[in-house]
Structure formats: C-alpha cells, structure tokens
Amino acid sequence: MCRKSLSTLFLILFGAISIHSQTLLSPGKNLELTFQLSPKGAPIYSVKIGGEPIIQPSSLGFDLKNDEIDLLDGFVISQTATSTIDETWTPVWGEENQIRNHANELMVELTQSQTGRKMILRFRAFDEGVGFRYEFPLQEKMGYFVIKEEKSQFAMTGDHTAFWIPGDYDTQEYDFTESKLSEIRGLMKTAITPNASQTPFSDTGVQTALMMKSADGWYINLHEAALIDYPAMHLELDDQAMVFTSHLTPDAVGDKGYLYTPTQTPWRTIIASKNAGDVLASRITYNLNEPSKIENTTWIKPMKYVGVWWEMITGKSSWSYTNDFKAIKLGETDYSKATPNRTHGATTANVKKYIDFAAKHGFDGVLVEGWNVGWEDWFGNSKDYVFDFLTPYPDFDLKGIAEYAREKGVKMIMHHETSSSVRNYERHMDKAYQLMKDYGYPAVKSGYVGDMIPRGEYHYSQWLVNHYQYAIEKAAEYELMVNAHEAVRPTGVARTWPNLIGNESARGTEYQAFGGSKANHVTILPFTRQIGGPMDYTPGVFEMDVYNGSHVNSTLANQLALYVTLYSPLQMAADFPENYDRFPDAFQFIKDVALDWEKSLYLEAEPGYYVTIARKAKGSGEWFVGNVNGFEGRTGMVKFDFLEEGKTYLAEIYADKSDAHFKTNPQSYEIKKMAVDAKSVLKQFSAPGGGYAIRIRAASKEDLKGIKKLKS
Known part of the structure; x- marks a missing residue:
C-alpha cells in the first residue's frame, strides 16, 4: 500500500485532524513528535525524523473491563508542560562508562469530559527516537481499574521488511523470520517451532523488540522500557493498514492488568535511523528507566565463567542423580538407598575438574546445574513443591566444593531451576539466598522452564513480571547477582537494579544442540533481544558436531566474535574443557577478551547480514573488535x-x-x-x-x- 493511500486511510479512521496540536522537537531538532486530539477527543500522535514520517498518525488509549466508557476518546486537554532532560550517568557495568540522557519532554494531561477521569500522556523526544507512557494520577474519579486491552498504535509508512518472532505469552525462544509485514500471516505456522512452554496468540502477532527496515532505508525498532508491575507488550498487526496495536499478555482469567492510582505504564519506545548502527548505539531503553536503587554496588562485578551445563544440554551427562524414582517427595525420598545412574554431571569430582580449569585459565566462576535433589521428576508434571534449592545430592559436597573453590580463587554460581513453580521458589527464596551467602556464591542462574504454576498463568503476565522483579530485589538484599533464564525479556530495568547482570529471554546457544539455529541468528539479536539489556547467550563452542548428533551452525571464529558483538557482563565459555585444550591458540582470545567497556563503536551493521563492533576495555585501554x-x-x-x-x-x-x-x-x-x-x-x-x-x-x-x- 502506498504512503498516499495510507494517509487517506487514517483520515477515514480518525476524521479530519484537530487543528489543536502540540509539537515536541528533539534536542537536535531533527525529530518531531506531534500530539493532537481528533474531533471526537481521541489522542493521536505521529513522528517524523528529518522531515520524513516514521510513525503515521496513531491512536492511544485503553479498553477497560466492566466499564461502559473506555479511555479511548471524549478527552479535552487540561494542561500541558514541556521540560528538558540533560544528564550524564555512570553505569555499574555496560557498553560504555558514561551515558548521556538528553531529551525534551511533553506532558499532556487529558480529562475525559463525560467521566471526569484524568490520564496523562508523557512523551520524550530523543534525537534517535521517542518514548511515551500513560500516567494515572491520584484522583477522585478513578481508583482501581482493570485493563481489557491497551490500544497504543504504531502506524507504519509502508510494507516494511521485518525481523520477527511469533507473539507468544510463554517463550521468546524462536528463530527470527525475515519477511515483509504483509507476509507475516502466511509464514506464522512455520515460524512457530516447538518449545517446553508456548502460547502463540495470533496469525499476525509478533514480539518486541521488533526490528524493521523500510524501502527507503529507515531502520525502525519498536520495544518497551521500564516494564514494572504491568504485563509484557506484544504487537498485533493489521496487515491491510500496516498498523501495529499493542497486545498485552493476559493472566489466567484473561485480564490484562490490575492497576490503581497513582500509577503509570512502561514506556513504549521507537528508535529510528538511516544508519543501523545508530539503533545499536541508542540508550533510550536504559535512559527511560530510573537510576540505580542499589546505593553500594561494589559487590556487583562482571564475571567470566565455565560450567557443568553444556554436557547436560548435549546429553553427555544428566541433571538427575538416579533412575530409580518415578516421583520425588522432598524430605521423604531416601536418596541414600538409590542407585546412582552414573550419568549425573554435578558430582564433586567432576565439578572440581571445572574449578581446576577455571583457576588455571583465569576464569572468575563455575556454574553447576543439577546439584540439588528433585531433578528426577522436575519437568512436565505440574508439580508445586518441586525443589527446595537447599539440599544437595549425595554425590555433591556443597561445603567441600565451596572450600575447594575458595582455595583456588574461583567463585561458584548457583543454579535455581524453578520448573516454573514460582510460588514454590518464593517460599524458599530467603533460605536459598542465605545458603548462597553462607557458601560464598555471588550469583544465581534462575530458570523458568515449563508451564506456569499457578496453573493458567503465563510467563509474561503482570503477575509473573512482578515475580521476576521480586526475585531481583530480594537478591539485592543479600547482595547477589541474578541471571534469569526463560524470564520476561529485559527492558532496561538493569539500570535501576544492576544486580540483574544477565538474562536469556531468547533463543540461546542451547538450541544449537536441539537441532541448530539459523546461521544469521546472531546478526539479528543485537537489534532485537539486546535492545533491552545483556543476554547470557553462552557462546564459545569449538566443537560444532556435538555429543547428541546436532550441529552448531557457526564457525569457530564466529564463536569468538560473539564475546564482542553480544554484550554481557556475564560471559560463559560453554564448551567442554577438552575442546578448549584442542584449540589453545583460539581459546586465548576468550581468556583475553574484556567484560566491561569504556566505549563501544558500531562500525558495520545490517540486521540479518552482518554486525561489526569495536569496544575499548575499561582499565586496560585495549580494544576488541568482533x-x-x-x-x-x-x-x-x-x-x-x-x-x-x-x-x-x-x-x-x-x-x-x-x-x-x-x-x-x-x-x-x-x-x-x-x-x-x-x-x-x-x-x-x-x-x-x-x-x-x-x-x-x-x-x-x-x-x-x-x-x-x-x-x-
């Protein structure tokens, strides 16, 4: 559909645009955001950069549950205010040591004439993009309310090329599909591949961060920032009009969000440039989050680690200790009478080998999975009391391992697989975190594999978003760092809680052992998943023909480059130690590469095709290019x-x-x-x-x- 016909369609949908409008320019005056009310009092915004339209006139508002009058129209502007933000802040860790937050802000207070309810729209214009959110002040006419659906729209200027994964309430672990927007519907069935828990919801629903490229060379990214006490946002495409509308993750009864005033939503973000590298360089997502709430951050330290993980993923060893039991009751099952299966990976002897390897080669830590009782029936049984996160298997000497690692100058990383039984994790969390403190574990890798308990809840609903946040804040009380897998995708919250040093939240290296990922997957992740924060991708595989017969779709040099292109303050050397011993000259790069950066430059970038990044290491002054x-x-x-x-x-x-x-x-x-x-x-x-x-x-x-x- 041509741009002219799209503009005509918006006039039909919204009627003649109101002449009463507000314009917000970015600090460099190259970006222009326009806000206006339609003749029916519906809020509408649009975005131009360099005089070219990026977002056509798009509506804003909410459908509310059990309310005859929604928050969609009937508004008048009560007041407006503008301000400028210009600050430079220092991240605890990051892609640079200083971040400038420079934006102009427009606040528009709306009052709904018929109900007297007030809703504030707050826009921030950066030179490379826009953030906006809804705010609901404390007011007499509005207390508690339930969201049926948020109706934020993003009207595209044409049939852009998109790099997308299916909209899903439970997983982001999909390969990306490159297609025109108009082709998403026809490709959706093949794009949905199996996962341990998944709930796709639409033939045209996709996830953020969504990366697109227009026919005239605009790189456009849609995402969200500061996802707190609110469900994760997907995007539902009208593939006739080329308009995305927000689609929030529901809870078990179908409601989207439970709010009470005063409150606010996450920011909705739009980043756009004619240079793809500018999208990677943007810090809009972080800048729309609050400053760190952790005053003393000296205990938050980047880590390079190895671990007992890849051998389980590839089938060489197992998480479970025995094959004797079909069901486990914690506190009642007697493991002392069980026959060891001889495939268990988290044995004292095996873990010591990894500790020795880490100490020899200068790695900070060792991750151990499958150390605690309960793995025999952990998955697929809808089990509430599945792990206690405290009791080790008979062949894992928790105290002895801690002492051995301390002697070797190596830190241990704890593993907490919740099996998505989040109530169970919360009931054990304080004791589990205290155990980590007692034995000197500075970081935890948490996991949320499988369908959620409480049953019917989804991984990205408001309730679960609040759980993940609770875990981060509780860990901060114990001065522990968190690396959450299968949790909600990051939205820059690590600025506020920098102990969140990693997330998975996308298709990581493990899928190379599950049949492989597309060879261009890692050229797309920086433009999508990493817009919100670092990913624990677990790179560094040197043997591409893995133990279970799968093949890693990557060259060895590509695996080295990932330590630069996929930024994370937490980086794993994922392969078996013996495979690194086979290629000691290549392994040297993994040992040398930095984790924390003074400056990052995005030299070449084309999503789906190539990414080249140069980074200057903090302290040493060395540069690394990937x-x-x-x-x-x-x-x-x-x-x-x-x-x-x-x-x-x-x-x-x-x-x-x-x-x-x-x-x-x-x-x-x-x-x-x-x-x-x-x-x-x-x-x-x-x-x-x-x-x-x-x-x-x-x-x-x-x-x-x-x-x-x-x-x-």
Missing part, C-alpha cells in the same frame, strides 16, 4: 581511526580461512598478527555463518619486531 556474518560469505572493512593518533598497536586477528563454512568446515581459522595505527584499514573475509575477532593492544618496538604493518 564481526558476525550471515548466510553469505562477505569481505568487510575496518578502519582503525578510533585508535590514538601517533601510536602503533599490535592487532591479533582470529579469522575464518577462505574455505571456512558454518556447515561444512567450521573449524577452519587462522590467527594473524599485524601492526596497526589510526590510519590502518583492514579488509577481512567472513565465511558463511562466520566472522572474526581482533584484540588490539599497545606494543613496544620489541613486541612489533618482525610484525607486518597494515597499511592504510
């Missing part, structure tokens, strides 16, 4: 003009060889050393599903003796 590539081989170019003028550096380049391919020859790589300066330019090949990783460090003349200089 490139990940899609399905087709490509030669990219890196200009080293980010280096300090007048200095020569040593660049260690880990790259695909010319014959590398993610499917047929994934371990074909080479390591080159070159002298570089600010004028140097590198042209580097990336194989299909491949990439490259570079470490750049200051070097003396002696270090550079015999090293070839890379010319400009």
Whole structure:
C-alpha cells in the first residue's frame, strides 16, 4: 500500500485532524513528535525524523473491563508542560562508562469530559527516537481499574521488511523470520517451532523488540522500557493498514492488568535511523528507566565463567542423580538407598575438574546445574513443591566444593531451576539466598522452564513480571547477582537494579544442540533481544558436531566474535574443557577478551547480514573488535581511526580461512598478527555463518619486531 493511500486511510479512521496540536522537537531538532486530539477527543500522535514520517498518525488509549466508557476518546486537554532532560550517568557495568540522557519532554494531561477521569500522556523526544507512557494520577474519579486491552498504535509508512518472532505469552525462544509485514500471516505456522512452554496468540502477532527496515532505508525498532508491575507488550498487526496495536499478555482469567492510582505504564519506545548502527548505539531503553536503587554496588562485578551445563544440554551427562524414582517427595525420598545412574554431571569430582580449569585459565566462576535433589521428576508434571534449592545430592559436597573453590580463587554460581513453580521458589527464596551467602556464591542462574504454576498463568503476565522483579530485589538484599533464564525479556530495568547482570529471554546457544539455529541468528539479536539489556547467550563452542548428533551452525571464529558483538557482563565459555585444550591458540582470545567497556563503536551493521563492533576495555585501554556474518560469505572493512593518533598497536586477528563454512568446515581459522595505527584499514573475509575477532593492544618496538604493518 502506498504512503498516499495510507494517509487517506487514517483520515477515514480518525476524521479530519484537530487543528489543536502540540509539537515536541528533539534536542537536535531533527525529530518531531506531534500530539493532537481528533474531533471526537481521541489522542493521536505521529513522528517524523528529518522531515520524513516514521510513525503515521496513531491512536492511544485503553479498553477497560466492566466499564461502559473506555479511555479511548471524549478527552479535552487540561494542561500541558514541556521540560528538558540533560544528564550524564555512570553505569555499574555496560557498553560504555558514561551515558548521556538528553531529551525534551511533553506532558499532556487529558480529562475525559463525560467521566471526569484524568490520564496523562508523557512523551520524550530523543534525537534517535521517542518514548511515551500513560500516567494515572491520584484522583477522585478513578481508583482501581482493570485493563481489557491497551490500544497504543504504531502506524507504519509502508510494507516494511521485518525481523520477527511469533507473539507468544510463554517463550521468546524462536528463530527470527525475515519477511515483509504483509507476509507475516502466511509464514506464522512455520515460524512457530516447538518449545517446553508456548502460547502463540495470533496469525499476525509478533514480539518486541521488533526490528524493521523500510524501502527507503529507515531502520525502525519498536520495544518497551521500564516494564514494572504491568504485563509484557506484544504487537498485533493489521496487515491491510500496516498498523501495529499493542497486545498485552493476559493472566489466567484473561485480564490484562490490575492497576490503581497513582500509577503509570512502561514506556513504549521507537528508535529510528538511516544508519543501523545508530539503533545499536541508542540508550533510550536504559535512559527511560530510573537510576540505580542499589546505593553500594561494589559487590556487583562482571564475571567470566565455565560450567557443568553444556554436557547436560548435549546429553553427555544428566541433571538427575538416579533412575530409580518415578516421583520425588522432598524430605521423604531416601536418596541414600538409590542407585546412582552414573550419568549425573554435578558430582564433586567432576565439578572440581571445572574449578581446576577455571583457576588455571583465569576464569572468575563455575556454574553447576543439577546439584540439588528433585531433578528426577522436575519437568512436565505440574508439580508445586518441586525443589527446595537447599539440599544437595549425595554425590555433591556443597561445603567441600565451596572450600575447594575458595582455595583456588574461583567463585561458584548457583543454579535455581524453578520448573516454573514460582510460588514454590518464593517460599524458599530467603533460605536459598542465605545458603548462597553462607557458601560464598555471588550469583544465581534462575530458570523458568515449563508451564506456569499457578496453573493458567503465563510467563509474561503482570503477575509473573512482578515475580521476576521480586526475585531481583530480594537478591539485592543479600547482595547477589541474578541471571534469569526463560524470564520476561529485559527492558532496561538493569539500570535501576544492576544486580540483574544477565538474562536469556531468547533463543540461546542451547538450541544449537536441539537441532541448530539459523546461521544469521546472531546478526539479528543485537537489534532485537539486546535492545533491552545483556543476554547470557553462552557462546564459545569449538566443537560444532556435538555429543547428541546436532550441529552448531557457526564457525569457530564466529564463536569468538560473539564475546564482542553480544554484550554481557556475564560471559560463559560453554564448551567442554577438552575442546578448549584442542584449540589453545583460539581459546586465548576468550581468556583475553574484556567484560566491561569504556566505549563501544558500531562500525558495520545490517540486521540479518552482518554486525561489526569495536569496544575499548575499561582499565586496560585495549580494544576488541568482533564481526558476525550471515548466510553469505562477505569481505568487510575496518578502519582503525578510533585508535590514538601517533601510536602503533599490535592487532591479533582470529579469522575464518577462505574455505571456512558454518556447515561444512567450521573449524577452519587462522590467527594473524599485524601492526596497526589510526590510519590502518583492514579488509577481512567472513565465511558463511562466520566472522572474526581482533584484540588490539599497545606494543613496544620489541613486541612489533618482525610484525607486518597494515597499511592504510
């Protein structure tokens, strides 16, 4: 549908636009947001950047339950106010050491004439995008209310190309599909692949963060920020009008949200640029969250870890201790009489091997899964009292392991799989967190596999969003860091609670052992999942033909690059120690790469095709560059003009060889050393599903003796 016909459609839907409008410009005056009321008193907004429309006139409001008059129209503007925000804040960890929050704000207070209810719309205009939210002040005419549906619209200017996953109340663990918006309906059935818990809801429903590209080169991202006490938002597409409408995750009885005044919704975010790298560089999501509520953050420290995990995922070992029991009753089942299955991975002896490996190679921590009783019947049984998060199996010496790790200078990472029985987790949480403190565990990996208990609830409903937040805040009381898997997708909340150092919330490396992910998957994640915060993707797999017969669709050089392109303050080297011993020269990059950054530059970016990022490490001043590539081989170019003028550096380049391919020859790589300066330019090949990783460090003349200089 052409832009002219779309504009005509909006005039039909909304009638002639009211002449009474408010305009908000971004600080650089390149972005323009317009707010107005239609003749029927319906709130409408639109967005232009550089004079070009990004969001066509789009309506705002709510359908309310058990209320004859919804919050959709009949409004008048009671008052407006504008202000400017310009601050620079220091993240505890992040992609840079300083973040500027610079935006102009418009507050519009609306009063519904017939009911007297008040609703505030607050808009913030940044140079690269917009955030808006609804606020409901304390008022006589409105106390408690139930949301039937939020009706925020995002009207597109055309049939954009989108990188999407199916709208689902229970999982984000899907491969991305690239298609026109008009093609989503026809592709939905094939896009929905099996998962341990899933509830897709529509033929045209998709999840945020949604990344799109228009025919005229605009990269557009839709997401949300500061998701607190509210259900997660999906997007429902009208594929005739090319209009997205918010679709909130319901609870077990179908209600979308229970609110009482004063309250506010999360921010709805729109990021847009003609440069895809600007989307990656945007900090709108974080800037729309509140500052840290943790005063002393010295205990929050990035970690690089190994663990007893990949061997379970690939089927080499098991989480469970025995095959004797079909059902477990905690406190009653006698494990001392059980026959060990000899496949249990979390044994004292095996864990000590990982601790030794971590200590030898300078890793901070070791994750152990399957250490606690109850794994024999944990999944698929709709069981409430499934784990106690306290009692170890007979072959796991909890105290002895803690002492051994302490002697080796290694921290242990606790694992809490809830089996989605969240009431059970909350009843044990204080004792479980205290146990971690007692044994010196600084971080917990929590999991929410399976259908929710209470039965009928969904992973992304308001009730569960509140649970995940409760777990983060409770962990902060014990000075513990949280890495939540299968939880709601992040929305920048880690600014407010920086002990949330990681989430999964997308299709991670484990799916490479479940049949594989698309080779371009990791070129899309930075534009989608990571818009809201870091991902515990668990990279670093060197043996692509895994134990259970699956194949990892990646080259070895691509796996190295992920430590730069998929930012996280929590990074795992996921493979077996023996596979790292086979490739010690490549493993060196994982040992060297930083976790926390002073500056990040987005050198090349095209969602679905390639991403190249350069980052400067805090403290050391070293630079690291990572490139990940899609399905087709490509030669990219890196200009080293980010280096300090007048200095020569040593660049260690880990790259695909010319014959590398993610499917047929994934371990074909080479390591080159070159002298570089600010004028140097590198042209580097990336194989299909491949990439490259570079470490750049200051070097003396002696270090550079015999090293070839890379010319400009």
